[in-house]
Amino acid sequence: MNEELRGTIKTGLIAGVVTLSLGMIGILVAFNKRFIVTDAVTLADLLLFGMAVIAGYLGASSLKEHSMGRRLLHGGLAGMLAAVPTFLLILLTLVWEGIRDSFINVEPALVSLLTLDNENVVVGGILLIVVFGVLGLVGVGYAQLPVRFRRPISMSLAWTIGSGVMSDILIGILRPRMSNDTLRSLFGSTGLQPVPFVVLFVLLTAVFFWWQQGGQTRYQTLRQNFTPRQQKSSRRVSISLLVIFLLILPSLLGVYLSEIFNEIGRFVLMGLGLNIAIGLAGLLDLGYVTNFAVGAYIMALLTSSSQFGPENPWSFWLAVPICVVAAMFTGFILALPVLKMRGDYLAIATLGFGEIIRVLARSDALKPVIGGAQGILQIPAAQIGGFMAQVMGYILNPINNLLSRFELGILATNSNGDIVFGNPPQLYYLFILASLLMLFISRRLNNSRTGRRWMAIREDEDVAAAMGINTTNAKVLAFTLSAASGGLAGAIFAAKLGSIFPSSFELLISINVLALIIVGGLGSIPGVIVGAFALVGIPQLLSEFAEFRLLLYGIALIGMMLVRPEGLWPSEVHRREIHSHGEDETAVPVSVKP
Amino acid sequence: MRRFNYIDLVLWLFRIGIIGVVLWGMTGKFILGIGNDYTISDWLDFFVSGLSQGSLYALIALGYTMVYGVLFMINFAHGEFFMAGAMTSTVLVALPLENAGYVERFPWLSLLAIFLSAVLTSVLVAVLTERIAYRPLRNAPRLVPLITAIGASFFWQYYFRGLFGSSLLPFPEFPMFDGKIAFWGLDFQKADIAVILTSLVVMFGLQQFVQRTKTGRAIRAVAENKDAATLMGIDVNRTITITFIVGASMAGVAGVLYSIVFRQLNFVMGFIPGIKAFTAAVLGGIGSIPGAALGGLFLGIIEAIGPPLFLEGLGVAGSHQLKDVIAFTMLVLVLIFRPQGIIGERLAEKKA
Amino acid sequence: MKRISWFTLLMLLLALALVACGGSGDTEPETDSADTAADSSDTADSGDEAAAEELTCDDAIGCVEVAPGDPIRIASALVITGPNESLGLDSQYGVEIAIEQRGEIAGHSVELQAEDEGCNAEGGQTAGQKIASDPSIVGVIGTSCSGAGVPMSQIVCAEGIAMISPSNTAPVLTDPGSRQSCYFRTAHNDKVQGRAMAEYVFNELGLTKAAAVHDGDPYTEGLASVFRDAFIELGGEIVAFEAEAADATNVEPLLTSIAAAGPELIYYPVFIPLGSLITKTAREIDGLEGVALAAADGVQSPDFVDASGDAAEGMYVSGPDLGFGNDIYATFLETYQANYGTEPTAPFHAHAYDATNMLLSAIESVAQVGxxxxxxxxxxALLDAISSTSGMEGITGTISCDENGDCADPKIAVSQVQDGAFSAVWSYEP
Incomplete structure (x- = not known):
């Protein structure tokens, strides 16, 4: 047996084990209800048969200089092998009657899916192997395509499948703008209808192909030939377009997607804050939820009209600064005991703070003050009333009247002339405002003296101290400022929910925030936004597959870090760091000691 | 010399404050008699249950500390190795054996089979995780493997949830762990004794392994300096895999012991013990084997004895709910006094 | 380079948006013409027109129109991920079985859109927004957790969508002052269930010293508090009111503390993992030998008995009497086992099944079919139909809604675990 054959067998079997896993953990059966192409192809088909194509593709592309015949052979073999573990499972179900008592998802529906709905299970299984083999050949064919065809095809395939998966979201966006019949001709109850699917695929392929074959270079030369003046004005135009886009976005998206944007906004706010501590100052804080919780609870305590609120509840706008200051104060106090700790000691201590807050929030001990398990209810939504609202109404109402012709709109006043940040599209403006504010502050900090001080500490604390930086003060400042944004997020969160419960302040929040700034790119401000979209937005959109969401989240985190450890939108410094990290990096000498 | 600044002042106040709270609580408890009236044997009960819980923490913490000592990464997925072993051995070995009646007839043999399958699964999961999620990132900045570890933790939780379902699994009852046994007039649960003994044996074995064997020396060498170890002819990747195998086998053993004591499992069972074990490892001084053991015991005992001792006397409602608060406050306190943990030494000077 | 690729992405998004907008511009006249075409065909066929005229929506808050051949869409918002998922999945299975057994309503099948509420307030809000933004959804079964139910009921009720929860028990949700008009539930209000156990313990068992334990969840804390207040009101004494973390692994200290307070009964209305841990440990603590144990419907499940073994024998559990004496439940259990390969993992599948049937029956009664x-x-009309539900035979008893949306059978059974099964020993009617 030669080296290459062994490689192909290995590839095939790995693909086989993955396929088997997909079936055994229930993904296939669950996804089989979800059509990509209405009444024709489900997501499960795509996954199952996709594995065969991938196996064939990998099996063939590992051998470079062989004849077509050998490539087909290897690809077909890999494809068939990818079905073998599944086939064994099918056989196993024949002899092991009670398999479902142990493996809960090995159910009749799975077997019939895997045997291609054959009555005779063994025949069906063999048929599966054959189909996999053929699809392996398809994979080989795909590998044979020149790159300039392959890339546009893969990209447009990904986009088309993406639109099929997200069909209900697309329906949600398009519903107000299209008639029911048009919608029905485009989408089924789930998935795209076959004809639009093919049309979209062809169209996108053409566009990608054009872009790759010349569009991109033409566009670049066009931009390069701009005079400085033109550059300036094009910049101005794009910025104003962006602003307009951001302003009308919620009406374009509808209620549910606005809600997702608000969730993203919440995490952007927290991410920007944590980015100060981790990205700039290098302080690994695993308890960021503390600041968030403080902001939310202070907001609740100040504005709630329940028994936990004050006699005369404050207005949201007065309470927000208090929340931010309270969060900063908490950050300051909690920074003090952990200042001398480094690295993972700091991480576990801050994680401890997060846990302490979580436990205290639901404890009986603090129940008289903050409501314990039953939380605090009746927190009013933020609103602008009176003169201010009138003035804003004079500006907003005409714009809204104009935009409403296009089914669009911006921030609106209610029938009393007040502006209430109650529903998601209205709250969106609050989040945008807060995010822009924090973005501005973060940017300024990034380029400030303080920012450089933090970066020096991040790179090497001892050297920074030797350079005359007061590391203690700088670190305390980093913790304090980092907390501000969390407090702000918490305050808006409380007003958005209208009631807060301890279950909103779990460790998972800290982990999520940490993950999003690293996935986005450590220390990078745009990275925070991109990371929040990737880790908060996309999982929300996938809530159809709620049961498997965290599984996919885990895979995405690992895959992301393997492919792009520097993050989606890394800061320059960080990217340089990652790519200069060579083998010369010496280990930190700590031993397993007796 | 550093000058005395406000930070030191605050830290001193913090220490005094905690000691004040503790003293006040104990005064309330013993002199004013607030809360329940405990006998000496009640206090010993608190202690013993804490000891058993702590042994379990210690066993998991050992794996944490091994990996940390070699790779300097927080292996968030370690709790999942523990869960994987316990779940798989329960579903595929323990429950079928029980249904076939083998557990009653050959309890020791069944137990052996359960232990073996658990260790095997844990090791398999750990090796896969290391190979796929950690090894390619060996030279990446420290936060990157932390994220893959978090990702792996989610992945395995939901993978095993998919395999075995999300309901609570009962673990069979073993006759030899049922009931109590008396030592020096103290009642011990037999299961607790088993946990404590196994932990001691495993810790001792591990210590011997790391100190005496050739592989152990290789592990220590890799922990000290990977490049130098490579120059000495040590296969670093292989050594790291072995470290993972050793750590994961202990997680597997801990998983079965956990099942024996609590007799109920589900797919999220690894998360909290994982966090606690990590805390224990840091508490003891991360990277140190006796430190992990000590940290685990300390954590278990303080969780058991802290609420009645410190909080009840203060008249705090629902004091047992707050044991995590005590545990983490103690952690912070220990780290203020000894930033390197109870036994850890060098980490504070070097950059961890 | 990277910047360029991002730019590409942005351009694509813009292009997509343009395509969408352009599409809308084009389609508007098209739809008009389609409508006129339909109109003309209607005029041609006067019978159809008459049918169309019959179906006019005169509802105060609007109607859901289900086109011929389309399914009736209902949603569920339960906790189906995370540590509490066995609670929500179990309920979701109940919903699915009810839909399966119902088959079609006037020629329309019923389709379920399952959402996750994550057992927290923001999860409830997001799921609520998603459901509220879909005008084709008629009603929603959810939430699992009361914390998620509070924000969600506000959102879906603003759209007039009926919401029936199978397992919210917090009194605040059906409190006349704060209840949303579209909110109903088939789970027992804590006020009823906590009081039932207190009365049973004090009046029937004749015990006067009790301890109560909760785990910091609104459900358990609510029940424990109501029990405490009711027990004291009846003249009993609460010797210890304690709390423990829901994910605790060592409850010996807690129980040693409680033992020192000398109760005659421990009431711990928690969920299965902690519940069975407390049950098993309590039998091994000195000083708790003769102490009675009691819990609530959070543990009323075979899983609990399996996990606790012999230790559960003789303990008291309050909740609906599932052995209600009809064969609905037996059929239900069979289907459950066949579909999901497991026994029910929590008690609320029964409430979810009843809730779904309540919703579907109400839909059946108000639907106008052309x-x-x-x-x-x-x-x-649907909300009115739901709130006038009375005397409906369900698994959890006779379902009748009161004016505040509490629809559970007011009878609460206290069962005792005997030979590994729950057998009702007393029934409470307020």
């Missing part, structure tokens, strides 16, 4: 099969469901 000659072509188009169905109109008036939202206000």
């Amino acid at each position: 000659a072509d099969g188009t169905m109109l469901i008036g939202r206000q």
Whole structure:
């Protein structure tokens, strides 16, 4: 047996084990209800048969200089092998009657899916192997395509499948703008209808192909030939377009997607804050939820009209600064005991703070003050009333009247002339405002003296101290400022929910925030936004597959870090760091000691 | 010399404050008699249950500390190795054996089979995780493997949830762990004794392994300096895999012991013990084997004895709910006094 | 380079948006013409027109129109991920079985859109927004957790969507002062269930010293508090009111503390993992030998008995009497086992099943069906139909809604675990 054959067998079997896993953990059966192409192809088909194509593709592309015949052979073999573990499972179900008592998802529906709905299970299984083999050949064919065809095809395939998966979201966006019949001709109850699917695929392929074959270079030369003046004005135009886009976005998206944007906004706010501590100052804080919780609870305590609120509840706008200051104060106090700790000691201590807050929030001990398990209810939504609202109404109402012709709109006043940040599209403006504010502050900090001080500490604390930086003060400042944004997020969160419960302040929040700034790119401000979209937005959109969401989240985190450890939108410094990290990096000498 | 600044002042106040709270609580408890009236044997009960819980923490913490000592990464997925072993051995070995009646007839043999399958699964999961999620990132900045570890933790939780379902699994009852046994007039649960003994044996074995064997020396060498170890002819990747195998086998053993004591499992069972074990490892001084053991015991005992001792006397409602608060406050306190943990030494000077 | 690729992405998004907008511009006249075409065909066929005229929506808050051949869409918002998922999945299975057994309503199948509420307030809000933004959804079964139910009821009620929870028990949700008008539940209000156990313990068992334990969850804390207040009101004494973390692994200290307070009964209305841990440990603590144990419907499940073994024998559990004496439940259990390969993992599948049947029956009673099969469901009419539900035979008893949306059978059974099964020993009627 030669080296290459062994490689192909290995590839095939790995693909086989993955396929088997997909079936055994229930993904296939669950996804089989979800059509990509209405009444024709489900997501499960795509996954199952996709594995065969991938196996064939990998099996063939590992051998470079062989004849077509050998490539087909290897690809077909890999494809068939990818079905073998599944086939064994099918056989196993024949002899092991009670398999479902142990493996809960090995159910009749799975077997019939895997045997291609054959009555005779063994025949069906063999048929599966054959189909996999053929699809392996398809994979080989795909590998044979020149790159300039392959890339546009893969990209447009990904986009088309993406639109099929997200069909209900697309329906949600398009519903107000299209008639029911048009919608029905485009989408089924789930998935795209076959004809639009093919049309979209062809169209996108053409566009990608054009872009790759010349569009991109033409566009670049066009931009390069701009005079400085033109550059300036094009910049101005794009910025104003962006602003307009951001302003009308919620009406374009509808209620549910606005809600997702608000969730993203919440995490952007927290991410920007944590980015100060981790990205700039290098302080690994695993308890960021503390600041968030403080902001939310202070907001609740100040504005709630329940028994936990004050006699005369404050207005949201007065309470927000208090929340931010309270969060900063908490950050300051909690920074003090952990200042001398480094690295993972700091991480576990801050994680401890997060846990302490979580436990205290639901404890009986603090129940008289903050409501314990039953939380605090009746927190009013933020609103602008009176003169201010009138003035804003004079500006907003005409714009809204104009935009409403296009089914669009911006921030609106209610029938009393007040502006209430109650529903998601209205709250969106609050989040945008807060995010822009924090973005501005973060940017300024990034380029400030303080920012450089933090970066020096991040790179090497001892050297920074030797350079005359007061590391203690700088670190305390980093913790304090980092907390501000969390407090702000918490305050808006409380007003958005209208009631807060301890279950909103779990460790998972800290982990999520940490993950999003690293996935986005450590220390990078745009990275925070991109990371929040990737880790908060996309999982929300996938809530159809709620049961498997965290599984996919885990895979995405690992895959992301393997492919792009520097993050989606890394800061320059960080990217340089990652790519200069060579083998010369010496280990930190700590031993397993007796 | 550093000058005395406000930070030191605050830290001193913090220490005094905690000691004040503790003293006040104990005064309330013993002199004013607030809360329940405990006998000496009640206090010993608190202690013993804490000891058993702590042994379990210690066993998991050992794996944490091994990996940390070699790779300097927080292996968030370690709790999942523990869960994987316990779940798989329960579903595929323990429950079928029980249904076939083998557990009653050959309890020791069944137990052996359960232990073996658990260790095997844990090791398999750990090796896969290391190979796929950690090894390619060996030279990446420290936060990157932390994220893959978090990702792996989610992945395995939901993978095993998919395999075995999300309901609570009962673990069979073993006759030899049922009931109590008396030592020096103290009642011990037999299961607790088993946990404590196994932990001691495993810790001792591990210590011997790391100190005496050739592989152990290789592990220590890799922990000290990977490049130098490579120059000495040590296969670093292989050594790291072995470290993972050793750590994961202990997680597997801990998983079965956990099942024996609590007799109920589900797919999220690894998360909290994982966090606690990590805390224990840091508490003891991360990277140190006796430190992990000590940290685990300390954590278990303080969780058991802290609420009645410190909080009840203060008249705090629902004091047992707050044991995590005590545990983490103690952690912070220990780290203020000894930033390197109870036994850890060098980490504070070097950059961890 | 990277910047360029991002730019590409942005351009694509813009292009997509343009395509979408352009599409809308084009389609508007098209739809008009389509409508006129339909109109003309209607005039041609006067029978159809008459049918179409019959179906006019005169509902105060609007109607859901279900086109011929389309399914009636209902949603569920339960906790189906995370540590509490066995609670929500179990309920979701109950919903699915109810839908499966119902089959079709006037020629329309019923489709379920399952959402996750994550057992927290923001999860409830997001799921609520998603459901509220979909005008084709008629009603929603959810939430699992009361914390998620509070924000969600506000959102879906603003759209007039009926919401029936199978397992919210917090009194605040059906408190006349704060209840949302579209909110109903088939789970027992804590006020009823906590009081039932207190009365049973004090009056029937004749015990006067009790301890109560909760785990910091609103459900358990609510029940424990109501029990405490009711027990004291009856003249009993609460010797210890304690709390423990829901994910605790060592409850010996807690129980040693409680033992020192000398109760005659420990009431711990928690969920299965902690519940069975407390049950098993309590039997091994000195000083708790003769102490009675009691819990609530959070543990009323075979899983609990399996996990606790012999230790559960003789303990008291309050909740609906599932052995209600009809064969609905037996059929239900069979289907459950066949579909999901497991026994129920929590008690609320029964409530979810009843809730779904309540919703579907109400839909059936208010739906207007045109000659072509188009169905109109008036939202206000649906709410009225649900709230006038009375005497419906369900698994959890006779379902009748009161004016605050509490629909559970007011009878609460206290069962005792005997030979590994729950057998009712007492029944409470307020």
